[in-house]
Amino acid sequence: MKSEALIVTGPGLEMDTMFVNLGPQHPSTHGVLRLGLTLAGEVITKAFPDIGYLHRGTEKLMEARNYHQCVILTDRWDYCSAMPNNLAFCLSAEKLMAVAIPPRAQALRVIMCELNRIASHLIFLGTYGIDIGAFTPFLYAFREREMILDLYEKCCGARLTYNYIRLGGVAADIDSDWVAKCREFLEYFKPRLDEYDTLLSFNPIFLARTQEVGLIPKEAAVGWGLSGPNLRGSGVSYDVRKSEPYCGYEAYDFDVPVGTHGSCWDRYFCRVQEMRQSVRILEAALTKLPSGELMAKGLAKVPRPPAGEAYAHVEASRGDLGIYLVSDGGVAPYRIHVRAPCFINLAILQEILIGKKVADVIAVLGSFDIVLGEVDR
Amino acid sequence: MNPLAGADAVARLLAAVPKAEIASSPVKDYPTIRLAAPADLLLAARLLKGDLGFMYLEMVTAVDWLGPVNLGGFVCGGNSNPLSRKPAAPPVSPVPGPGVSYRPMLDLLWSFGNLGENRKIFLRLELPRDRAEVPSLTSLFAAADWQEREAFDLFGIRFTGHPNLIKILTPDFLQGHPLRKDYVHAKDRYDEE
């Protein structure tokens, strides 16, 4: 969509730019993001995202916590999908300690992460609808999400912050009743995805507001370091589950959906299609769920990984979540760095908003599906 | 990922960058190269991006090797909740494990990815804590922008040539760089007196 500033000239008609402050309290910033926008008429000439309003200093706090306590803090980064956060941290520590994870725990990790991907994308679907002006999808998406949360609650007792994936395995087992309930949910969920397509994905108003907006070319997406559905929406097929499989993802058959030209709608539709793939993975994982131990043997109660450095990354719901862990052989990690996908995805905003109409800001911002807990950590 | 997959990239990098060597403390399972001087960084990054196809700057971060973290950087106690107990001393050991030497150095780490060939390479560079200055990669990788600002904010590393090197995460009134090991928190108006 071409948009140019309307320049009016003449005596007494000098144009002035206007500064608009969006946030930190704004219903559509998905938390506490602040955006400073300079406008010429309706067109944005300058945009600077201001973050840090949810900076809790977890990287520092982890230096004074033992490894099991750190897992609790990881839950609070990307609180819409906490399981992959647990997983990324545990993988990095397990890499240092060279622990072998039992197959049942591996499968449970995959099941929980994929369920969480669906739950997280459902939040996106609902809130993006609200951002664009459609309230109804929110109610539908949260109805399905509640079913996933019920499954979580049945298994590990928490709805949002699970602390389920632990060093060396997982915390709790699932029984045949849980598996049956999960299958029931998947059967219920598959037709709902088609329902969303008729309700929102191919809704003419929704298409008009998103299909030509917020275009990110391939080169820019790679250059700015985008990851997850935001990168794949621009046509780059990069998925950590395929490129560096962890937890036995190589054994599951699934596709990586990619978009064509990187518009808001492409990013949106990548997520919708990812939910279908997650359903596929879940069905396969539930079918061949191995039996056995949940925790690796021979792990100390208070783990002290040997001195060294490890980097582990997973495909979280929002992108490539990496943990760089340095251990000096002590009880607490010496240093933890989080490669937070939302933080890096958000940086491109200052470039792509320029030249857009102010009315498109929310459409573009919403399509990145940011969680401020992870942006600021 | 097979760590040997990037062997030719590592060899070309070692040949082109003077005094670069395979790091003695690598990131486990990944090829890690230690640069000798800050001036080599741009050379290495240009080679990685231009010739070797590492277009994806994945991570910019640092480690402060000064020693165990100073507990003054944590704001404990003074909690007005009568039910909360004072937390026990955090588990910080003053003695490093085998193979770790504490030194007044900042260890910077960059991670580059080649998405097409599915490879990853880590560069690292050691800088003295009081003169931590290194060229910015923003001219080559847009992704460096915020990550360098983060490293500046939390570690106080100056990236020369960065167009907008200002605080990003911490509030304006916060003094110092919290992720430095000797960071001591100065009480501000929101802390209990």
Next chain:
Amino acid sequence: MGIILDKFPLIAKAIPGGQVVLTSTDYIIDLGRKYSLWPLTFGLACCAIEMMVAYAGRFDFDRFGVIPRPSPRQADLLLIAGTVTKKMAAPIVDIYHQMPEPRFVMAMGSCANCGGPFYDSYSVVKGIDRIIPVDVYIPGCPPRPEALIYGVMELQKKIMRMKLERGGGATVQAEKGSRDPAGEDA
């Protein structure tokens, strides 16, 4: 409305037996306030997701007359759902002062109560009551939507104890002895 709130108690007390009128008026006004608590759509962190769930179909906050408003000027309940950082503290005080009186504050979750899992962080305010007065504290990390609903019901009980005579909205906070903001704009 201003005349009723400010002058009516004085007039009523001057008339013999006016207390009876005053009590019934209190009851009607409190009833109105109780069943139309309009919170600000203001999510800070993890708890905001549970807050959104409470608005959605399953828990249906609308039953209690709780309808989210996007602007602080239309809201009378400030739900602090999440971690309050030092950078966010000043905007929160601004928002609080933009809300018309009587205004109520609920601290949802451990972070807003006392700092929660970030109790020793250098950038977290250890409890929202250090900067604005709080009416109801909801424990949990994050609290379940049921807990949030229970918190609203407790607030409704508290609202029913409000009396015009004691000066409109500010009473609820004064009664509980919560701390005043440290200076008007802390």
